[in-house]
Amino acid sequence: GFAKLDHHRMLRSGFGEVVYCSGKSTEHLVKIFQSFNEKNINIMGTRASKEQYEAINALMPEAEYDEMSRIVKIMRNVPEQTGLIAVCTGGTSDIAVAEEAAQTAEFFGSRVMRVYDVGVAGIHRLLSKIEDINKANCIVAVAGMEGALPGVIAGMSHKPVIAVPTSIGYGANFNGLSSLLTMLNSCAEGIAVVNIDNGFGAGYMSTQINRLAVQ
Amino acid sequence: GFAKLDHHRMLRSGFGEVVYCSGKSTEHLVKIFQSFNEKNINIMGTRASKEQYEAINALMPEAEYDEMSRIVKIMRNVPEQTGLIAVCTGGTSDIAVAEEAAQTAEFFGSRVMRVYDVGVAGIHRLLSKIEDINKANCIVAVAGMEGALPGVIAGMSHKPVIAVPTSIGYGANFNGLSSLLTMLNSCAEGIAVVNIDNGFGAGYMSTQINRLAVQ
Amino acid sequence: GFAKLDHHRMLRSGFGEVVYCSGKSTEHLVKIFQSFNEKNINIMGTRASKEQYEAINALMPEAEYDEMSRIVKIMRNVPEQTGLIAVCTGGTSDIAVAEEAAQTAEFFGSRVMRVYDVGVAGIHRLLSKIEDINKANCIVAVAGMEGALPGVIAGMSHKPVIAVPTSIGYGANFNGLSSLLTMLNSCAEGIAVVNIDNGFGAGYMSTQINRLAVQ
Amino acid sequence: GFAKLDHHRMLRSGFGEVVYCSGKSTEHLVKIFQSFNEKNINIMGTRASKEQYEAINALMPEAEYDEMSRIVKIMRNVPEQTGLIAVCTGGTSDIAVAEEAAQTAEFFGSRVMRVYDVGVAGIHRLLSKIEDINKANCIVAVAGMEGALPGVIAGMSHKPVIAVPTSIGYGANFNGLSSLLTMLNSCAEGIAVVNIDNGFGAGYMSTQINRLAVQ
Amino acid sequence: GFAKLDHHRMLRSGFGEVVYCSGKSTEHLVKIFQSFNEKNINIMGTRASKEQYEAINALMPEAEYDEMSRIVKIMRNVPEQTGLIAVCTGGTSDIAVAEEAAQTAEFFGSRVMRVYDVGVAGIHRLLSKIEDINKANCIVAVAGMEGALPGVIAGMSHKPVIAVPTSIGYGANFNGLSSLLTMLNSCAEGIAVVNIDNGFGAGYMSTQINRLAVQ
Amino acid sequence: GFAKLDHHRMLRSGFGEVVYCSGKSTEHLVKIFQSFNEKNINIMGTRASKEQYEAINALMPEAEYDEMSRIVKIMRNVPEQTGLIAVCTGGTSDIAVAEEAAQTAEFFGSRVMRVYDVGVAGIHRLLSKIEDINKANCIVAVAGMEGALPGVIAGMSHKPVIAVPTSIGYGANFNGLSSLLTMLNSCAEGIAVVNIDNGFGAGYMSTQINRLAVQ
Amino acid sequence: GFAKLDHHRMLRSGFGEVVYCSGKSTEHLVKIFQSFNEKNINIMGTRASKEQYEAINALMPEAEYDEMSRIVKIMRNVPEQTGLIAVCTGGTSDIAVAEEAAQTAEFFGSRVMRVYDVGVAGIHRLLSKIEDINKANCIVAVAGMEGALPGVIAGMSHKPVIAVPTSIGYGANFNGLSSLLTMLNSCAEGIAVVNIDNGFGAGYMSTQINRLAVQ
Amino acid sequence: GFAKLDHHRMLRSGFGEVVYCSGKSTEHLVKIFQSFNEKNINIMGTRASKEQYEAINALMPEAEYDEMSRIVKIMRNVPEQTGLIAVCTGGTSDIAVAEEAAQTAEFFGSRVMRVYDVGVAGIHRLLSKIEDINKANCIVAVAGMEGALPGVIAGMSHKPVIAVPTSIGYGANFNGLSSLLTMLNSCAEGIAVVNIDNGFGAGYMSTQINRLAVQ
């Protein structure tokens, strides 16, 4: 049976299930999708390749794929979106990770405001948006290269900031290590960090926080 | 004037101000304390040495010092404590950092439940406490050595977990690097990480989350 | 002569020989397999590519290949399996490395119990299996990402635990470094660690321990 | 009560208890020793400073201290020593860690053979001892600097080898990192590694293996 | 003779000489100071301990010492100060390094504007000063912890920015590595980096640039 | 509108705009080029692939591509070249990065002298060129492998040196880390460093310095 | 002219020239080979791809290529081979690097004895060869994984040992870092280390030493 | 008896014995010195503290101590010095390590030429000495900070260069790591590297090479 699918990273809160597609065989992935689909449970796969999507789509034409975030999903019932989470990025290259965060948050019923390409190298763009950002219950700040964005936002906000370093960069960026360290060492208050490129983790945790606020 | 004191680790929300004492000259520190004290503002200093405390105490006898957390504070008005934050540690050596988190949260008006020495090497102790822990709005999980505690808690809770790696350990621990990496790579959902030994950061962010819940 | 084949990954205890296939030319590998096959000696190749297997199989149709573990072998006489080794994994992606361990142990005559996908992010699955696991003489615990599984098992068992970090993960996992450090820093007693992804090493050492018990 | 002392790192097998003294306050440590002493339970403290020992000794004159291994212990009943564990070192500077391993093994009832200063830079000394070493059920090999000893021993033995890197060395040794990596990458079979300077861990695990053999 | 003193790090441009005092014996240092003093050449020592200063001062009472920057100097003729260099810091703890930069620049005849404690965690302080900063020919930006200041300044200025990471911080700061990487990866234009805590290097290079502007 | 294009790598000083092409979709890139081209603004793209160039060229035949530097550009009006910047390399493999620097400097109106393949392993080649190099207002020194060139040049020049480490090398070069560290630790005066392979950054900053000199 | 060819990896001692082929364009490489060939000068290219060889061979059919060492060469006059250098490897996978060393030494007129696959995991193979090895003037010892071979040889020889770490290994080998550190930390006397996989460097330096002996 | 002293790092070539004093107890060290002294064997101790020397000197007044190199020795018969080794340093701070190398070489009968403070930041000093340096059979080049000296010397010499990185430096020097990497990546020919600060190793190996030349 599918008891095996009731595994450690699933959310049993009526919103649906999430699968991490990277490294899973297509055959195995299709079976997981079918099992939830048959039970009318929403299902979302992160880090899905186009090939994985196509195999799913061949059998379940209701499956949708977003190339930017690499999310494949089947929404059997769209949840109402409540509260507010702001998802911000430093550059346009960080949008893929930001979308993983934003769409994860939406999948679990959060309302999301996207504020992209407001990196600190042109701080006026961020300043013009900060009032809006502060309306959110929780802020997800995504940045690569030097990764300074989350710290600057945290310095201008009383809302909790989830910082997501990305692997965007080259040379002494060391695949995101530089951004990660920047965020961990931020001298602003109210900031915590997830793994490099872990949009899912940020989307999930910001949803937990958003729910506390909307209860 | 003291406009200069309006610096980046201060909270302008009626609870008082926080100063990072490490590396500050005693003379400078005493002046900062006096300035707030005169204005009847609560003030808390983190990473304070006993010498720093004694200099403060000589002029302001109402100053209290906790050797464990290395916090010195003057409470002109004790805030009501609302909501609930669980602060957990893996071992007894992590308590110093945990107390920095707990007392920071209390300084800003959060109610705190302490659950210490429940590390994963003897998981039954944690299992017997998990129901209580889950009553909190936010969980701070502090651990050194292998740093597995926050991930295990996150796997048993739907509440957001702030993970704090400590520098407790030796050899391949590399001053907390090992715990930090463990926490960043956790495969449980709902966990974000602050800097090694950054109890203050965890106490502050958990307070922000707790406030969203008690509003 | 084949004195040259008497190299360092071979066991001279009547069970057969093991070859590390990665990086060996197909031609060279086929010759090694033929030489043992002609002498009726069991032979097992680890980290074999499908191409390497096919070249071996073309000449020695009795060769078997397991895509998951990437082991190719020719069993001229199947050894009796004695004692008991438990091979556990945190996730499903760790199974490839676990199978290298399990099949190595079986090749050398150990009985193996497989306990897969019992990672600490959903600790109840592990708890329900721990009694069985403790029946083994030695436990091999395989985990990627944060690598907490071996430490948690060691905390619930008096049997020696061989920990195997895997390179499964991304970002701050740094190709298994994170899991490796977690395991080295475990505060549970009775745990020692082999190289990242070194299923063979764990299978071999657990067999040495299992033999001491069954003597 | 002392229920708190029944914590995660204690061995409930009739041999006694072990405490990690480093970082514990003298006052706290003395209380732990008294609690076990009153109950006639053997107790051993590792990484104890001379000051810690003296405080214990002042109240419990039966406490013994070994400056080399930094172990303080009170033996209420000396266990019979069974089986055999060989503890080897590369140099004389590694003996402190080796003694932590040896005395831990003895505390838990293992018989120990010491083979010190047989490092690979003068391989004849090791060769002349290897026959004796192979009589043990388990070998603990302790080495600093380049850390090659465990791999060389594993290549000459069918017994499991627990490798202990030490922090002895300078420059590119990076406090034991070099020895640790050497041991993890050993191409000999039958070797697993504990943390840098973790003599306790090696002594404990070798005891677990030795017990399987003597049952 | 003192031909030996005409070494590789001296400036032969009429302003005087600089000595790196750290690690030099007091006796050797006093001789170097005497040799220049006798020739009426300005001399400045960086990283000087109070003890070194006192030994120099005992023989050359005209020597001055600044505890903050740890600079000892004898000014036989004070150079006119031309052009303008802005020296900025993120926090107050970075001032020691900033002063090494500022006083080096002044020693070589540059006019210096100090803009301290304008870190990005409270960006309004920086915004209120940026117009002034932009009047300089070259900007030295000094920051520890996450090190974001130079990048933010570079984003608001067309003047070259010399970034100086400091070792101020803890945990994942790794003694300045975090700030260094942040600065190297800055996505703003017009920024180059010197070694951690190298105020001297920044003061010197900014002087070279300032001179090009004032010629 | 194109407000969005007003991003962080663009210079608003009448010379034109620069785009970082790596990771941008061809479609997005073509739109950016068209937008500036229509407005008669010079535009330069760095790290452009041949495919990206071809797509741009298909619509804007005036686009030029240099395979060595991977720069694509459309020059609507060629700026006068003033001042002088020397761009030097250690080896021939560093020329790709050097050309990114040189062409960036030229794009913004600097005159550039190229001095290639003068690495320190054959120091006579450098010695014969140093007089010429010193005529420049600013020196860009590009080197891989051990990265010693910028320090040696800085020792023979009073002009500011922008050091560019390249990722050329193997083994313990660690993708440019070795060169980067060499340059940061240079004991010569008047040297600051940009990111590994960041020719653009060096070209830009040297232009800022050159402009100060030619004003 | 070809003055430009007089670059840093060439030897001007009558034996011929060496070119590092990796990263050079085929066109450029062919020109270099032609220029020496026309002058009757021996030429050797290291790290040459098969494609590079084929392009050279098409125009200069006397060019020879060895796939193992990736050396392409044209020998216009074969030098007499004098003295003796022993080139040893730990495993068979290290032979590619060893051959680069051996053939470099031969190119420059050294006589070479090859002693391959004598790694320390089966020390008897090395012991049986050590007398022969000690007849050489200089020993090149090549090893990957744990890299213990050079230290063990140095302990049994009074001849200088050039240690060459290789990138053979996986996991905690970190592309040769482990072997490199082992060799640098060797506690045997008479050992110095070249870069990871730098067979050329070892072949060259051993030739310099061998020449001193045969003079 | 003192058979134990006949250990792995002793030279049995008539010149005497060397002991590594760091970490040895004074008592143990004095015994070692006495044992050789009684037998009229020269003995040299490296890394000796002043306290260790004084204890030795109290019993053996013929013992000499050099504070710079931290070498203590008793010369019962001074060997004739043959051949020639050049020992060079980049700065004056590197002299301590250089003297360990030079005095080791002299202890074993080599003639040594010292060429100190000729670092690449003032290359003319080196150029004026290079002809002399090239008269040596072997060159030891010692450097800290960026560590460029050995590579520059190797580029101007056909003699083998033993490179010694020192831990002199700060910040991104990482205790000598920067110099070590520079030397390993040198693009000059004829250079091999020993551990950070390992003057002894360089002195020993250069002696081995020098002996080959003077035979």
Ligand SMILES: Nc1ncnc2c1ncn2[C@@H]1O[C@H](COP(=O)(O)O)[C@@H](O)[C@H]1O
């Ligand atoms: N992109 C992601 N990064 C990290 N974790 C993820 C990601 N996507 C999904 N997950 C987690 O992985 C779980 C599914 O893992 P699996 O059982 O391997 O499919 C989900 O429930 C999430 O907790």
Ligand SMILES: Nc1ncnc2c1ncn2[C@@H]1O[C@H](COP(=O)(O)O)[C@@H](O)[C@H]1O
């Ligand atoms: N030297 C040591 N290194 C690592 N772990 C140790 C050491 N000594 C004792 N331990 C472990 O630490 C436990 C006691 O830890 P604690 O509760 O902090 O006293 C013991 O039961 C052992 O598991």
Ligand SMILES: Nc1ncnc2c1ncn2[C@@H]1O[C@H](COP(=O)(O)O)[C@@H](O)[C@H]1O
């Ligand atoms: N704080 C510093 N950091 C780095 N380099 C310095 C510093 N102070 C002085 N220097 C350089 O060191 C040279 C003097 O070095 P020394 O010959 O050792 O006294 C000066 O001319 C400067 O180039």
Ligand SMILES: Nc1ncnc2c1ncn2[C@@H]1O[C@H](COP(=O)(O)O)[C@@H](O)[C@H]1O
């Ligand atoms: N400064 C040093 N650095 C590295 N190795 C050394 C040093 N001094 C002596 N040695 C080596 O250490 C051996 C003595 O080591 P030990 O047996 O511990 O006294 C000598 O024979 C040398 O091989």
Ligand SMILES: [Mg+2]
């Ligand atoms: Mg904030």
Ligand SMILES: [Mg+2]
């Ligand atoms: Mg959870």
Ligand SMILES: [Mg+2]
């Ligand atoms: Mg256990």
Ligand SMILES: [Mg+2]
């Ligand atoms: Mg073995």
Ligand SMILES: [Mg+2]
């Ligand atoms: Mg700018």
Ligand SMILES: [Mg+2]
């Ligand atoms: Mg200069």
Ligand SMILES: [Mg+2]
């Ligand atoms: Mg030797």
Ligand SMILES: [Mg+2]
């Ligand atoms: Mg040379």
